[in-house]
Amino acid sequence: MRRLHGARWGLLALAAVLGFAWIQFSRSPAGAQEHTPAQGARVGLMAPDFTLSRLDGQPVSLSELRGQAVVLNFWATWCPPCRAEMPALERVYQAHREDGVVVLGVNQGETGAAVNPFLKEFGISFPVLLDAQGNVGRLYRVQALPTTYFIDRQGMIRDMVIGGPMSEALLQSKLATLLGE
Amino acid sequence: MLPVIQIGHVALPTKPLILFAALYAGLWLAGREADRRGLDGERLWNAGFLGLGGGLVAGRIVYVLLHWSAYRSDPLAILSPKPGTIVPSAALAAGALVALGYLWRARSLNADAADAIALGLPLALILIDFGNLLNGDAFGVPSDVPWAIPLWGERRHPVQVYELLAIGIVLIVLWRRRQVARPGDLAWGSLLGYGLVRLIFEPFRAQSWVLTGGYHGVQILGLIAVLFALWALTRPRQPDTAV
Numbered sequence: 529m530r531r532l533h534g535a536r537w538g539l540l541a542l543a544a545v546l547g548f549a550w551i552q553f554s555r556s557p558a559g560a561q562e563h564t565p566a567q568g569a570r571v572g573l574m575a576p577d578f579t580l581s582r583l584d585g586q587p588v589s590l591s592e593l594r595g596q597a598v599v600l601n602f603w604a605t606w607c608p609p610c611r612a613e614m615p616a617l618e619r620v621y622q623a624h625r626e627d628g629v630v631v632l633g634v635n636q637g638e639t640g641a642a643v644n645p646f647l648k649e650f651g652i653s654f655p656v657l658l659d660a661q662g663n664v665g666r667l668y669r670v671q672a673l674p675t676t677y678f679i680d681r682q683g684m685i686r687d688m689v690i691g692g693p694m695s696e697a698l699l700q701s702k703l704a705t706l707l708g709e
Numbered sequence: 710m711l712p713v714i715q716i717g718h719v720a721l722p723t724k725p726l727i728l729f730a731a732l733y734a735g736l737w738l739a740g741r742e743a744d745r746r747g748l749d750g751e752r753l754w755n756a757g758f759l760g761l762g763g764g765l766v767a768g769r770i771v772y773v774l775l776h777w778s779a780y781r782s783d784p785l786a787i788l789s790p791k792p793g794t795i796v797p798s799a800a801l802a803a804g805a806l807v808a809l810g811y812l813w814r815a816r817s818l819n820a821d822a823a824d825a826i827a828l829g830l831p832l833a834l835i836l837i838d839f840g841n842l843l844n845g846d847a848f849g850v851p852s853d854v855p856w857a858i859p860l861w862g863e864r865r866h867p868v869q870v871y872e873l874l875a876i877g878i879v880l881i882v883l884w885r886r887r888q889v890a891r892p893g894d895l896a897w898g899s900l901l902g903y904g905l906v907r908l909i910f911e912p913f914r915a916q917s918w919v920l921t922g923g924y925h926g927v928q929i930l931g932l933i934a935v936l937f938a939l940w941a942l943t944r945p946r947q948p949d950t951a952v
Binding site: 533536540541543547548550551554555556557561566567570572573580584591637648671672688691694695696698700701704705 | 775776935940
């Protein structure tokens with residue numbers, strides 16, 4: 529009985545020693561993960577950079593906006609939930625632009641002739657970029673419209689919402705997290 | 710990768726769908742095992758779906774409370790939940806409490822029920838790992854091993870596959886032991902198996918909870934689970950009563 533008792537504690541001690549040895553051997557170099565974040569269109573990775581033109585032809589790069597929180601919204605005029613959430617996006621932009629928040633609309637596959645009347649109708653003042661070939665949409669793996677990424681001041685994607693329409697409260701809650709960090 | 714399934718104009722995010730499929734599959738196997746043990750498998754189904762409902766509601770309430778300043782002016786938006794607008798840890802804790810509370814009230818919280826659940830859990834985890842592979846979630850650290858997979862701009866350890874296979878082995882072992890194990894031992898075996906998986910494979914995950922000194926927090930929790938389960942599994946057996 530005593531031998532069995534000893535074997536039991538021996539097994540536990542062996543497991544503890546092997547476990548600790550593996551934990552010690554496999555630990556990460558300090559800070560390695562923080563210094564080398566990968567790029568990709570998912571939460572926790574750096575937002576891939578791109579350059580697109582505004583309706584007036586002026587180019588805008590995502591990397592130029594580093595230091596500001598970015599709400600990157602992929603949309604199209606023919607998409608009902610995209611249309612429905614536009615007023616909320618505009619209100620959030622107006623409320624937080626002084627706090628360093630940029631709402632960036634990336635229109636998918638349409639021309640300025642189709643987009644301009646829509647922006648006037650809805651009174652949209654945040655920058656809208658034209659992704660006529662859908663290259664940036666593919667870069668961000670957009671498979672459904674609207675898709676919205678929330679990017680922090682360091683350029684990291686902190687959250688994303690697939691589908692819509694997003695309510696103003698939802699947008700405010702996501703921004704509060706983004707600005708609070 | 711397949712983060713959404715498009716059906717006509719409707720985009721269904723795959724992550725919640727796979728989580729639901731995992732819960733369903735886990736409950737199916739747990740219910741079957743409960744029936745085999747002479748328990749009422751229906752109660753496990755009830756516990757699972759009550760836990761799901763309770764977890765979703767609690768996770769949503771905690772999210773709204775945390776962002777009350779945003780929802781105060783638009784209370785109707787509270788009723789419009791979307792994936793990403795619940796707090797997962799609160800949902801998980803509340804869901805588990807509701808399910809356990811139901812089983813306790815139904816006088817079904819015993820070692821046999823724990824064993825049945827322990828058999829369903831690895832099947833659910835296998836589906837979750839498959840979903841992670843499909844979505845590119847819970848991805849591995851960069852690597853140049855020949856079996857590395859290209860993901861998020863780099864070749865990486867296919868850590869989702871490692872975990873899927875390891876939990877598959879845990880499931881096979883538990884399945885083969887289910888008729889000979891002492892009551893409660895499948896539950897401890899499941900804890901031992903999952904603890905080992907976390908202990909061994911956590912360092913291969915790119916987005917891991919890293920503590921001071923580079924130690925992986927989940928790995929330490931995995932080791933604690935392994936030691937606790939081993940301690941329980943090796944406890945002395947009661948001698949059989951002579952007839």
